[in-house]
Amino acid sequence: MENYPKRFIQAGLIYILMGMLLGVAMSIDPTLNARMRFVHIHVNLLGFMTMMIAGVAYHVLPRFSARTIPWPNGMKYHFYLQNIGLVGMVSTHAAGGNWKEGALHWLFVLFALITALALVFMFYNLFFVLMAPKEEPEPVKQITGDMKVGAVLDEFPQSMAVFLESGFDSLANPAARKTFAKYVSIEKACEKHNVDMAEFLIKLNAAVFGSSTSPTMPESSNKGEEAENKNPGKEIFQGETCKAETMVGSLIKVYPATKSVFEKHYGEGCFSCPGQTFESVEETAQMHNIDPKIVLDEINAIIEEGLKK
Ligand code: HEM
Ligand code: HEM
Incomplete structure (x- = not known):
């Protein structure tokens, strides 16, 4: 457009x-x-x-x-x-x-x-x-590693106690909750604090949804193979094609050639925008009044071209 x-x-x-x-x-x-x-x-x-x-x-x-x-x-x-x-x-x-x-x-x-x-x-x-009616997000049924710490705390304030007792002390500071907690996933936070994510998620889900819920967890952190389960669609890995929910930041890290599609449709300022790291391809297209399908098709054409080489 x-x-x-x-x-x-x-x-x-x-x-x-x-x-x-x-x-x-x-x-x-x-x-x-x-x-x-x-x-x-x-x-x-x-x-x-x-x-x-x-x-x-x-x-x-x-x-x-x-x-x-x-x-x-x-x-x-x-x-x-x-x-x-x-x-x-x-x-x-x-x-x-x-x-x-x-x-x-x-x-x-x-x-x-x-x-x-x-x-x-x-x-x-x-x-x-x-x-126009806003799309209602699906209610969260389970807390997973790819979810942002801030989003979990906003939606389930009762989870704060579990975070604090598991060693995420900095969350006691409201400024930290408003800033980096918004962008850091549970997985990254666990890595940084040396917390066992599987165990932590079980505790967190039990506190929020009751002890009967046992989250399904990926067994290893081998990115290529476990990508589908761990982070459905949001992160992209070498060899995969791009989906509507793939994050732009992840996409251009794995396939830098696809940058040209964003430059063409959104202008060059796009890459200085903090949104590109955590917004999906679909969201960014909608923000720029462009049909997400057009952007996705162009991105996947570049990916497929690159994979053939
Ligand atoms: C250098 C810039 C401008 C000059 C020299 C200028 C000059 C004039 C003149 C000579 C008249 C006729 C006054 C009369 O009949 O007694 C007039 C009327 C009018 N101008 Fe401008 N104009 C300028 C910019 C603008 C702009 C930017 C707008 C609107 C965004 C505007 C809106 C109007 C309107 C609404 C009238 C009719 C006023 C009325 O009915 O009393 N003008 N202008
Ligand atoms: C489909 C859109 C429009 C049509 C068909 C239209 C038509 C007209 C007509 C026929 C007149 C009387 C002209 C005359 O006395 O000779 C007039 C006057 C006027 N219109 Fe519009 N107009 C339109 C939109 C607008 C808009 C959007 C504005 C302002 C934002 C505007 C501001 C004015 C003003 C200030 C006058 C008075 C002019 C004067 O004092 O002589 N018009 N318009």
Whole structure:
């Protein structure tokens, strides 16, 4: 998908240049006002202001509400229809097409309707991106090693006692819970504190779900072979293809060539974003208003190409 938020902002900036020049011309020669007032006002308000707002809103609202634009193609139709409608409206109005009988008047009306339709598309996407139901996460039935310490503590505050008595003393500090606990998995935390993860998980699950629950644990930490059980889909290992839930950070570590797909769709700033280490390919695509399937197909094409060599 091309970057329509950016196009809206660029078009808006072009319109303000035009509106400003026209305003200056009207100031110099006030006799222009009668004919150009409508043009000046609509180029500034409908061109610059509305398009700037639309561009920023299309970019920000999906991120703000963590939902995808309900009709991504609608942004494209909005962009073309509003530009055609606005240019048509101001041209026919300046040529004397408003409030008069005749073909020019009806041409003005036609462009007015086109503009109105464009704004209806904008309304639909921006209104419903805020209304679309959020996907409810599956309730956690078992705590596993790949889960983040912070997420477990948020969801099951009663697990804190088990963490503390097993040697994770730093979690007593609320600042630590808010910062690194969010990013560190139980597996990594156990490694760092020399805690036996299998035993710890049994204790943790017993405290949270009752003693009858016995979590299924991978027996060894041999990454290649046990990847499927241990970390279903989130981490990727050499020889595997990418899935929607694969983390971008893990993917580009194993297959650095796939970086080009993210650069192409998300821009170069992508790799300075802390999100890339723990967000999935699907999440990042949704954040950038791109169909996750397109990104996944391109990534897997590169992986398969590399594996053939
Ligand atoms: C260098 C920049 C600008 C100049 C020189 C300028 C100049 C003018 C002039 C000469 C008029 C006619 C005033 C009259 O009829 O008495 C006018 C009206 C107007 N301009 Fe601008 N303008 C500028 C920028 C803008 C911008 C950026 C906007 C909106 C974003 C804007 C919105 C309007 C509106 C809404 C009117 C109609 C005001 C009314 O009905 O009283 N103008 N401008
Ligand atoms: C489909 C979109 C729109 C259409 C068809 C439309 C049409 C019109 C028409 C027919 C007029 C009267 C012109 C005249 O007296 O000759 C007008 C005036 C005006 N419109 Fe719009 N408009 C649209 C959108 C907007 C938007 C989005 C804004 C502001 C954000 C806006 C601001 C204004 C203002 C301030 C005037 C008063 C102009 C004056 O004082 O002379 N319009 N518009």
